[in-house]
Every structure is written in C-alpha cells, then in structure tokens.
Amino acid sequence: MHTKNIATFQRRHAVRRNRENRMQEEKMRRLRTLYDEADAPCRYQRVAAALEEAVREGLFKPGDALPTQRALAAELKVTTGTATHGYAEAARRGLVAGVTGRGTFVSSTGSDVDVMPPPAPLPPSTQWPDAEAAAPSDGDSSAEPRWNLGFIAPFESLNPSLHKALGNLLRRLSDRELAELQSYHRPAGMDRHREAGALWARRYGVPASGRDLLVCAGSQHALMTILATLCTPGDRIAVENLSYPLLRELSWRLRLPLAPVRTDACGMLPDALESACRSGGVKAVYLMPSCRNPTLTRMPESRRKDIVEVCRRHDVFIIEDDVYALALNPPTPALPFAALAPERTCFIAATSEILGGGLRVAYLCPPQHTLDELERTLSYTISMVPPLMAELAAQWISDGTADRTLAAKREEAAARNAAAREILDGYPLVSRATGFFCWLELPDSWTGRAFAKAALEKGVLVAEGEHFLMGHAPRENGVRLALGGVLRRKDLARALGIVAALLES
Structure with missing residues (x-):
C-alpha cells in the first residue's frame, strides 16, 4: 500500500511538473x-518593452519569478x-525587482503616494469626532487610510x-x-511676475533677476520642461539611488534612461x-x-564643489530641485549649485x-544660453502659466505673506x-528641526513594502523605501513619514503611535 501511494504521488508530481513546463514554454514563446x-x-529596450507588455497582458503577475537572465x-x-x-531597464520602470540570491520578480502594485494627495484639510469642527470609532478595524486592509503619512502635504x-x-x-x-x-x-511670464520670482529665488540663495527666469506651472512642470528641452531620447540622467519618484516616471516617458x-x-x-x-551618455544630473x-x-x-568639477569635466548640466530647502530653519549654509556653477x-x-x-x-532659473529654447518649450506645452495664479504668487511674495506663512509652517x-x-525614541529616525517629513530606517525583519502594508491595515499610509528606488538596486529598509x-x-501622535507599535511587534 505504501509503495502504491508513492507511485501515485510520483505520477501526479510528474503530471504537474509537465504542465508547469508547458506553461513556462508558452510564456517564453509569447515573450519571444x-x-x-x-x-x-x-535590443535591451526591446527586452524591457516585451516584459512590460507581458505584465500588462497578465502573462506574468505581481510576485511571479521571471526567467533567469541566461534563460531569457x-x-x-x-x-x-x-x-x-533589459531587466535593469524594466526595474527602472518599476516593473520588476531583483532580490539578491533569489532572482527577479514582477513588482507588486502599490499606491503612488507622491501623486495621490489626502483629502483637502477640513476645519477642526468637521474632523472625525472620535478617533477610536473612526479608525478602521485591525486587519481591514480594504478600508481607506485613516491617517495619511504618505503624501507630503505641508500643513x-x-x-x-x-x-x-x-x-x-x-x-x-x-480695471x-x-x-x-x-x-x-509671452510664455516666460509677465515682467512683474518674473521680478517676484527673482525675489523668491533669492530666498534660496540664487542670485537671479526677473529677466533671467521663467514662470512655470509648478516644479514638476519645470522639471519636465528642462528634460524635454535640453535632453534627447537616449541621454542618461544621473541620479542618487534613492530619489524623487516622479523623475523616474518623467524620464521613462521621455525615453531618458536613469543612471543611479x-x-x-x-x-x-x-x-x-x-x-x-565615463561610461558615456550622461547629459544631466538631478539633485535635491x-x-x-x-x-x-x-x-x-x-x-557640491566636487560634483561641479565632475560636471564641468564631462560637460554635464545640473538640475537643482531644492523644493524642501526653505522648510529648514536655519536654512542650509551651503551655496546652491546655481551660485557655484550658473553656466x-x-x-x-x-x-x-x-x-x-x-x-x-x-520659477525656473536656467543658464542664460538656454533661456530662449526653454521658453519655446513652455509655449508648446501650456502657452503660459495662468496669469491670475502668477499674480497671486507675486502678491504674496511681495507683500510679505509668503515669509509669514513660511515662518508659521516652520513653527x-x-x-x-x-x-x-x-514617540519613535529609540528607533533610527532621521528628522530635521523643521522638516516636512522624516525617514524611518527599519530592522532587517521588515521590508519597506511589508511595513507599509502592515501600517495600512492599521489605517496609516506611509511611503515605502522601494517607492524611491531609481533602478536596479538593493531594497531599502525604510519608510518616509510625512x-x-x-x-x-x-x-x-496616534498615527505615529501605530508605527511605533508595529516596530515593537
């Protein structure tokens, strides 16, 4: 009886293995x-494009192991x-992730915390009256997050x-x-709006005048304008291995490979x-x-001076996106790249x-020899920033409202x-005196993605470290807390208490 059971098990195992082999062969043929x-x-971009379409078709699902690079x-x-x-390009697009010693896997989908803000703030009288009653029950992963620590909404x-x-x-x-x-x-903006922009740029330590800059529809639009104007498809953008996720999305759409x-x-x-x-093709470096x-x-x-010397040797231009610099008090004493290498x-x-x-x-403050070309790109994309919005910004900058608001937000x-x-005393928390977010390093027992999932089940949305990876790089055991x-x-305090409780567990 025992021998018969073993034989039956072996036959079933052989049938299952043959079925899996046929499915794998079909997947490989479709991939071809x-x-x-x-x-x-x-060719490497064709490999990445094939993998992307295979994931879109459902040929490979989130969490599936991909063929080895040799087999592919x-x-x-x-x-x-x-x-x-090709696998590295697919990783840059966020499609796959490599795990040292295990292989390459299709990435799991997650919320894009940097483009999905929380609801607009409500007056205190309309907030949840009872935090205990309002919070989702433990294990209710389908509930909307009660507290959004993922999106940086600065007060x-x-x-x-x-x-x-x-x-x-x-x-x-x-009238x-x-x-x-x-x-x-004109696409560059009205003269008084550009002069107000120069006043604002000086808050960052950038010596600018109104005729030296362009008014853009937010920093993301300014970044897209730079990349679309000064780069051509195939140019590489050097970036720190952990950085702004929307740069990864923009570079993908503009066909500008990132070089972590x-x-x-x-x-x-x-x-x-x-x-x-030295490896070739680097046109720009993006820095915060x-x-x-x-x-x-x-x-x-x-x-910064060492970075400038490298860029000058290789004729690389610098994109300086110091969006959170004004949140610091006192501001960083270092000169901006725009003062060290304005050209x-x-x-x-x-x-x-x-x-x-x-x-x-x-406000975009570029090298002067690129100003006209960048303005043409503005004219092709949005024609101009809505003058009413630019007028409001100029008014607030000129009458001191912006400085008073900045002081209140720092406080x-x-x-x-x-x-x-x-609340997180005793854990490796990186924070600034007046920053808009913190970075929490996690123990090896957690991945950022697993921790974010566990926090969401408790009603807290955080941004996992994997969300900020700029290519084929080791995982980051950390989460950003806005x-x-x-x-x-x-x-x-309640949301941070839940984070601390997860670390305790």
Missing part, C-alpha cells in the same frame, strides 16, 4: 513574440549582457487666505490691469558620478542637495509647499518633528 514586435531603438537571453537570442540590461491648513488675497487684488489693480490677467502673454549613482551620508559620491559619466526626498540628506558645500545649472524655485499645492507656480513643523522624535497630511497634532 513580444520581443520581435517591440518598437524600441535598441537564450530564448530571445541575445547576449546575457543585453538581457541583464495646507496654514496656507494664506485666498479670500483675503482676492480682495486685495481687486482693490490694488485697475485695465485686471483685464490683462485674462489675456495672452551611489551615495553616502553627504549625498551623491563624486567618484561614483565620475564613473557614470539641501533636503533630499526621502532621506533628508544634506550635501555640504565641499561635496550649467537649472534651478527650480518652488512655491507650492509654502503657498499652497493648488497654486501651481514655480508647526518644529512641533511635529519633536513629537515624532519623542508630517503635514494629518490636520491635528493629536491624530498625528
């Missing part, structure tokens, strides 16, 4: 077809190096009064000037950037030098984090950072 049909300029190369009749490069309840600003605008401007706000203007560069406690390593440049998203890394001035730096001076996310106004940020350090997406401090 997708590779042959892919419309891409080079044999099936597609390409070199192993091409297959490896929107402290934004300046739009009602008051519109009243001031009506009293201050003549002719008001009518001008409904008319077409190693970092240390001071930011991007000049030697690693030198190596990336005063407060990197998500790790809050601050780059000292000596490191090759595009500086983005954002206003949304201070004046309100709905304002969508930022609130200081209180919340202090609370985060107290401090401004929860209106009341006591609710923030």
